[in-house]
Amino acid sequence: MRNGLSGYNKPSSSDLDGLRRVLGPQDVSTDRYDLLTNAFDAYPGELHLPDVVVWPETAEEVSLVLRLANEKRIPVYVRGAGTGLAGACVPVYGGIVINTMKMNRILDVRPLDLQVDVQPGVIYDQLNAHLAPYGLFFPPDPGSSKSCTIGGMIANNASGLRAVRYGVTRDYVLSMELVLPSGELLRVGANVFKSSVGYDVVRLIVGSEGTLGVITNATLRLRKLPRHRSTVAAYFDSIEGGVSVINAIRQEGLDPAAIEFLDRIHIELISKHSNVLLPTHECMLILEFHGYSANGVADEVKTAAEILKESGSVQIELPKSSQEEQRIWDARKAMYPSVTRATKAPITGDIIVPLSKLYDTVQKAYDLGKRYGVVVGVAGHLGDGNVHTNWFTEGRDTDSWLRAMKANSELVDYAISVGGAASAEHGIGIEKKDFMRTQHGEGLELMRRIKALFDPEGILNPGVMI
């Protein structure tokens, strides 16, 4: 469909000269290597070469790039670190990739306000390292924290294992500077913790996957680092036990900062491929508690341990040192690397369901694995309903890949059918575009009209999400 059927244009050589004049030649590349490294993200499904990659350093440069692209109807894809799992920055129709990695400054920390201003290319872990001396942190914590950018997190409404207590990126963006496809530069939102002053444009942009505008600056709300933390690990000999205890913990009114679930296949892979040996059981839970008071955290851990025992946990670990705690979290972090050592091409699922549907959903994943003859493991941030699956295929071009894709699709349909969502935190991108109709019904038309309002020429991320 590229460069023709959709009416999009390739940048001409005079357009490229124009880009070089605006950005400086060092920030514009048509080098094959640069095109290739900006052609895909962590979604294994598709790869498309852009025509040119640009690295703007200011909002004004972004504005000029968009103005040119809008006039000439050249597609523009915005890219941070390329850690997205759904292909939201893959240049489906070619054109220009705006790479934000040179807009990577932490501009202003305001400790008293619990706020920070950042450029979009700031790396998550670097931001939190910078904030730690102030006793502050930005809570949403994606698995790709070492390399993902704040701009990408905002575009994707990223979250992670602490969302169960602290919420998601959407809850932490107070205001942003936004470049519309026309090149117009706007500041939206206000730097306060609540407001009632018209339409919430900020939260419309968060999670819009680069389809409405380009974020060139954002003010984030921060939280104080918790004074005390404590981790609990618990093992179960049945999936039902491990899953149902999650609801028991939430119904008790405990407020863990993480409720992680790993099933047998993941436990075994971690033991095999990492330097942490875990006891083999049907599943395990890892809980983390945060609080101001050591006594308060200890009380929550004590009750949690009681509930875990009553619910049939066969082994409970209450680490006595931060080294022992770290060991448990190292195991959790070794999960994806271990999976990718077991299969070169896993398909990673990301759905979310109401809490009462957790067990049925996990069971449904196993049933689908059996029906389609694909090995599947369940893991994830089950505490807020977010079920991740890893489908172990025999490679990209195998029949097992197709069967795993089908099984994963059916699981997404199932999640939507029980009131859940096709994606909790990985986004729609290219991967889940076909689920937008099932998810939203007629609401999809409304979203398309919103898209057309912001981007009448359709230059921003065409082929992605909507």
Add this chain to the structure above:
Amino acid sequence: MRNGLSGYNKPSSSDLDGLRRVLGPQDVSTDRYDLLTNAFDAYPGELHLPDVVVWPETAEEVSLVLRLANEKRIPVYVRGAGTGLAGACVPVYGGIVINTMKMNRILDVRPLDLQVDVQPGVIYDQLNAHLAPYGLFFPPDPGSSKSCTIGGMIANNASGLRAVRYGVTRDYVLSMELVLPSGELLRVGANVFKSSVGYDVVRLIVGSEGTLGVITNATLRLRKLPRHRSTVAAYFDSIEGGVSVINAIRQEGLDPAAIEFLDRIHIELISKHSNVLLPTHECMLILEFHGYSANGVADEVKTAAEILKESGSVQIELPKSSQEEQRIWDARKAMYPSVTRATKAPITGDIIVPLSKLYDTVQKAYDLGKRYGVVVGVAGHLGDGNVHTNWFTEGRDTDSWLRAMKANSELVDYAISVGGAASAEHGIGIEKKDFMRTQHGEGLELMRRIKALFDPEGILNPGVMI
């Protein structure tokens, strides 16, 4: 401007017959008394009679009313309990008032999911009374909790004194059924705690003050009631002491569920007009702590008391019984009634600023009071930056009213100038329409385009907000 200049029409007698056919004659009224009681809300500024009031009982009825209004270009205003403080449901151009008070059913509590489905006319206190036996609550807590409706809270993005810990209405709406001005019925959102599946239409509707669509049903996220609560009151002999301690408490990492501030004039009025006698000081703070663990709450209270003392508090009350705690909260709740006994026509301000600007903002309010010769008191949810003011005028048609309006306006401008917002929780309505440009700059055009996209004929709440 009504019925003419703006091109809006009054409902004809055949339109009224049409409404009666759709809703039944008992749910359509042109009775003078009904028109008058639906002509204003708690905003003292303006009163406009509608032409007809309707009380639909289903989404389908709402849809048919909107379809008719859209075809005939008759203005439609949606009204809950009429407790709004900014005039957002006042029928500026007449036409139809949709009164939601007959859509007042709590449809489904799902304790395991921590969710409830409600119709828009459900009263806040009634909802929480219904949820209490499940150990659940809906946290946002406006001062009008006895009578305000959930629909109104959503339309206004209402909050209250617990927002500092629990957030605002926007954080608790998972999905909603929405009738667009065309009559189209949509379900938007998903019943899960996080998602990344396209544009966040739900949060665009929250806080849109009835200008985009009519909410006929909503699914709310709930929280477990805290096991333990504890209240602290502290008195100061200087405003600076009372305000600066708020930042000290937040910087310590304490997480109070309420941080309320009352200055001398409010303290004295409460002592005079309620049955609670408070010690007279320059200002007082009321803190509430919530938690799962009694020990944890006690530790937070202990640290808070130390900080209060170090910061110069001259008297600290640590209630020893729930009766003593209740007495303090009764005093807080007596504030507005006491104010309205002191002046028939107070002007109540509602702004929010970054936390580092709290003291300057409070000082600015007093300075403006002096400059304009109006007595002003400061109170409010200062813990999240939300400063309320009460301007004591000599009545609606007096010179002091005009001076208070000017002073309040300047304070709003000041809040915006330091990065804050014209309204934290009362909304824009009629009252603050003129501040939308100052608040949003060019962003206002974008909002107007969003309004036109949802409501091309401009029938929903014309004259309000945008």
